[in-house]
Amino acid sequence: MRPFIRTIETLELDGGTLCLNFVNTVRNRFESPLYEFIVTPGDWLLWSHRTQICDASTEQQLSKYISENHDKTIRELKRIIRVRELLYRIFRNIVQKEPPLIEDIRFFNNELSFSFRFLNIEINEKLETSSTWNYKENDLLYTLLPIMKSAYELLTYGLKDHIKECSNCGWLYLDKSKSNSRVWCNMKTCGNTMKIKKYYEKNKILVKKDKTLP
Ligand SMILES: [Zn+2]
Numbered sequence: 001m002r003p004f005i006r007t008i009e010t011l012e013l014d015g016g017t018l019c020l021n022f023v024n025t026v027r028n029r030f031e032s033p034l035y036e037f038i039v040t041p042g043d044w045l046l047w048s049h050r051t052q053i054c055d056a057s058t059e060q061q062l063s064k065y066i067s068e069n070h071d072k073t074i075r076e077l078k079r080i081i082r083v084r085e086l087l088y089r090i091f092r093n094i095v096q097k098e099p100p101l102i103e104d105i106r107f108f109n110n111e112l113s114f115s116f117r118f119l120n121i122e123i124n125e126k127l128e129t130s131s132t133w134n135y136k137e138n139d140l141l142y143t144l145l146p147i148m149k150s151a152y153e154l155l156t157y158g159l160k161d162h163i164k165e166c167s168n169c170g171w172l173y174l175d176k177s178k179s180n181s182r183v184w185c186n187m188k189t190c191g192n193t194m195k196i197k198k199y200y201e202k203n204k205i206l207v208k209k210d211k212t213l214p
Contacts (some may be wrong), residue, residue: 008025014173016176045063053147
């Protein structure tokens with residue numbers, strides 16, 4: 001079996017929630033240095049498209065904005081990546097049952113205030129509620145707003161015990177299984193990789209044992 005290869009086009013969206021999919025936009029959290037999937041504003045737009053953060057018309061506007069505002073979009077992307085790493089630190093602390101750093105919570109609250117300033121709800125005649133964003137700027141930060149909402153919901157909806165870390169790649173995911181027993185970010189990728197690793201390790205041990213026989 002060939003090892004799986006993650007790319008921006010193919011990386012799995014298995015985090016179970018938008019903010020964890022966002023955190024999982026590096027190849028492997030245990031690699032140093034990290035292999036980054038979101039290198040250019042164009043990469044970010046592609047990922048935003050894959051996760052349906054923005055609709056087709058917003059995507060078109062952002063694409064035009066990126067082509068006309070190189071330096072500004074690079075700065076916005078840097079902020080987006082800083083927020084991603086902030087969310088990673090906070091959720092990883094939670095996985096490890098440790099409180100996040102005070103400065104990280106402060107940073108989180110600043111970003112939350114920024115995002116929620118633009119949040120509106122609408123209620124239709126069937127009493128169905130939907131969230132909309134009253135964000136007038138036509139820039140990349142628009143895509144951060146639903147991510148911060150998702151992070152807020154994950155922190156406040158009593159789901160903390162269901163946030164897990166894949167032991168093969170370090171991706172974080174929300175375990176939605178009834179038994180709360182999901183072990184990998186993805187069974188087909190990391191699950192199989194770990195099974196193969198274990199198989200070879202076991203056989204190596206058997207071979208070593210054979211060699212020690214008289
Ligand atoms: Zn994994």
